[in-house]
Amino acid sequence: MSNRAKPIGRRRDGRPIYPIKGAAPTLTEQRDEIVRLLQDDSYEGDLDELMKRADDIAAKIEQATQRDSRLRALRAAALPAGDPDPQPQHRRTEPGQQPDDQGREHPVSAAEAFIRSKALEHFRTNGKIGKFSVEYRDAPTGTVTTTNGVPTVPQRQPGQIPQNPDFPLLIANLLDRQTSSGNTLEYVRDTSGPVAGSGTWNKSAVVAEGAMKPQSGPFSWDTITTSLKTVAHWVPITRQAADDDGQMTGYINGRLQYGLEYKLDREILTGNGTTQMQGILTTPGIGAYQPPVGSTDVKLITLRKAKTQGELALYPPDAVVLNPLDWQDIELDTDLNGQFRVITNVTEGQAALRIWGLTVVTSVAMAQGTALLGGYRTGATLWERQGITILMTDSHADFFLANTLVILAERRANVAVHTPRAFVKVTFAAATT
The missing domain is CATH 3.30.2400.10 (Major capsid protein gp5)
Incomplete structure (x- = not known):
């Protein structure tokens, strides 16, 4: 049996592409290898270990996908006109241009x-x-x-x-x-x-049940x-x-x-x-x-x-x-x-x-x-x-x-x-x- 590695793809002219000797396998290569082993009914290795490797490579691929999505969204984002100064401490301080002491933009005088x-x-x-x-x-x-x-x-x-x-x-x-x-x-x-006597208009008092309430004043x-x-x-x-x-x-x-x-x-x-x-x-x-x-x-x-x-x-x-x-x-x-x-x-x-x-x-x-x-x-x-x-x-x-x-x-x-x-x-x- 030949010891030559299996091709990982083919060029446009049909010639095979072989992995670089000694190079770490890519995520795609790792995914394809695990898929091949999971589909092999005669696989006699540790199935639990294989399942763990499958979960690990799936998580890495998801992370790479999210990173690529964020990168494309950031590159597509456009700043509005008058992009604010990223360093607010560099605001202008000439007369008539200061914000107030709470940072609000209305004039302070x-x-x-x-x-x-x-x-x-x-x-x-x-x-x-x-x-x-x-x-x-x-x-x-x-x-x-x-x-x-x-x-x-x-x-x-x-x-x-x-x-x-x-x-x-x-x-x-x-x-x-x-x-x-x-x-x-x-x-x-x-x-x-x-008010004569008490010196106050406040006549509030504790009142017994049924008794007349006092009137304050005059x-x-x-x-x-x-x-x-x-x-x-x-x-x-x-x-x-x-x-x-x-x-x-x-x-x-x-x-x-x-x-x-x-x-x-x-x-x-x-x-x-x-x-x-x-x-x-x-x-x-x-x-x-x-x-x-x-x-x-x-x-x-x-x-x-x-x-x-x-x-x-x-x-x-x-x-x-x-x-x-x-x-x-x-x-x-x-x-x-x-x-x-x-x-x-x-x-x-x-x-x-x-x-x-x-x-x-x-x-x-x-x-x-x-x-x-x-x-x-x-x-x-x-x-x-x-x-x-x-x-x-x-x-x-x-x-x-x-x-x-x-x-x-x-x-x-x-x-x-x-x-x-x-x-x-x-x-x-x-x-x-």
């Missing part, structure tokens, strides 16, 4: 919204402006129905908004903030005063109808500056947006409620605390006693607004041994902006010698019709001839002080010499 707008792109491309505007809303989205004098109850989140390390905490950020669907604002204001309400107020201002800017993203960002963030935020804070505190927004300090029914005549309580102690008054009114305070000079007095207050009562980190330049568990906001909008302590998120809501809107035009006076543009920023908002008793106006005792 009014300036960036304006710079990324199609209107500004059209102006830079065509050199024609006329007038255009871009709105940036940092207030909650959506609409709220305010019918029958009773607005929809907003969802309030517990806790305080953390202070941004780059910007001072604003008074507006202490309030519940909601979006109004129209220019007219109607809401109900709780004008119930303290309650009294006023329906307040007002309108949202517009806060606005503008600055001139050259066409050359308008073509520069960095300068545009500086104008909008450094001047326009800052000015609106400053005025909004002042209105929240002291607005007259008619031609201006409703200020908390000018709202009837807020609480008041002043040390008794002859008291030597320092401001630190006065705030603690005012906090107790708020708690007794069943509206626990969560924040206090102070004039910077009053906060300075609290930080520099020392005991008889010359030790600071408030722990101050002189390296950082100030103590943590918290006192007696309250968030502290300092603002020159608050008059020296007074403070406003309260449950801000439960006592008032800042309603906003729109966010900050930025407008730019060359249609002002002779600015067109002077190659100068106008950038205007505005917002529409008002404050609903629906629970005045949630606030306590604090008047500090006069300093003694």
